Amino acid sequence: MSESNATSLPHLPSSLLQSQTQSSWVAQQKVTETKQIIYKSDVMMQLMKMIERVAPSQASVLVMGESGTGKELIARAIHDKSNRRNKPFVAINCGALRETLLESELFGHEKGSFTGAYNRKIGLAEAANGGTLFLDEIGELPLAIQAKLLRFIQEGEIYRVGGKDPIKVDIRLVCATNRELDQEVMRGNFREDLFYRINTIVVSAPPLRRRKEDIPVLVNYFLSSGNSFMNRGKSIDEEAMKIMVKYEWPGNIRELQNACERLQILSEGHMIMVNDLPEGIRNPEVMEDSMEFDPSVPLYDLEKKYILKALAHYGGNKTQAAQGLGITIKTLYNKLHEYGEFEKYAVHSKPMKD
Known part of the structure; x- marks a missing residue:
């Protein structure tokens, strides 16, 4: 997922809430779904209240959180609850592209501006005009691009690569990172002036280990909507669910979804039992202790x-x-x-x- 593909949660089907045969875990709990975010935990309720307050403003938002916590879903929720909801939501992963490509993707380029630029290209910032521009992994931005992004935020205009004329662009900026940007500022890897421009409001995406009440409903959702169409609708044994809840999920929702998809495909029968769970989930302490230090292996x-x-x-x-x-x-x-x-x-x- 990029992070977003792995954690994207479409609408929770009504059958998932109504079916007693599928799992009592879901039927017995009040589950809240806000657009694509499914939750019932207090920490997520507080987060959604924060989004409700933040969304109507034009302030830049910085979403902090570990990898796999669904930061793009939060950015989308902010967009969907804002006055820009009917305009584009455009996302770009700043860590997925080389510096030379990143500037062109973000700001566009003019025909002939560099080798291979056979046509004019509209950048993602320009494509987001009137809407929301989401910059994921902004901590990965090279310093040279940071300077151009800062100018764009300050002036509200961009220059395409190879272009001479400024282009006015009106966007709401939402950024995300799993880095401690204040520490990156101290190390000289991130511009201080840009840091203060993008963190007008900071929103934290909680790791899954801090929202364990959400694990059962997420597990049942993923089992009912995974990639394996033939194996959808599997339920999970109560003891197996307890183990899933106890596990710390260092990869957060992304890891949980991947685990559910594997269980959906590989487990036999309609009920997922304890022995169907991977060893690393059933006995995480054993997995951790099994690696001993070997001075011969660097x-x-x-x-x-x-x-x-x-x-x-x-x-x-x-x-x-x-x-x-x-x-x-x-x-x-x-x-x-x-x-x-x-x-x-x-x-x-x-x-x-x-």
Whole structure:
């Protein structure tokens, strides 16, 4: 998911709330659904109240949160509750593109402005005119692009790459990051003036371990709406659900969704039992203790092996591997170049799982 694809939650079907046979976990609980966000926990209720207050304003919003917590869903909720709801919502992942491509994607370019620019291109900022521009992983922006973004925010106008005339653009800016941007400012990796421009209002996306009440309804939702059409509608044993709730989910909603999709496909029968759960979820302490320090194995080799295993697990799909590892696609590209493995994974071997 980019982060958004992995955690996007369409409307909760009414059958999920009404069916007693599917799971008593859902039927017995009051579940709130705001657009694409499903929740019942107090911490999420407080977050949604914050969104209700923030949305009608024109203030820039910074969404903070760990990878996989659904920061784009929060950005969409802000847009959908704003006066700009009937205008475009445009999202760009700042960590997924090289600097040379990022400027063109964000601001557009004129025909002939660089090799390969055969036609004029409208940038995403211009495409969002009147609506909301969502910059995910803004902490990954190169300093040169940060300066141009700051000018855009201050002046309300952009210059296409190779263009000489300013173009007025009216957008509401929502940004997201899993980095501590104030620390990045101190390290010189993020402009202080830009930091204060984008964090007029800060909203925090809570990790799944802080909203455990939401896990049962999310599990049942994912089981009813996963990719495996033939295996939809599976229910989960009460003891298995307790284990799912107890687990800390370091990858947050994205990890939970992936786990549910695997259970949906691989578990036998209509009821998911404790033994169907992966060992790492059933016995996380055992998994943690099983790795002992080996002075003969440097961290570099361990990291390389783990990253390549993730790529093998996802059939060479770099986007999904990065999401599963909890790193940005840009970081994964850099690591593959460092290992001399980039060409091997230039094209993934099987289609990306939705």
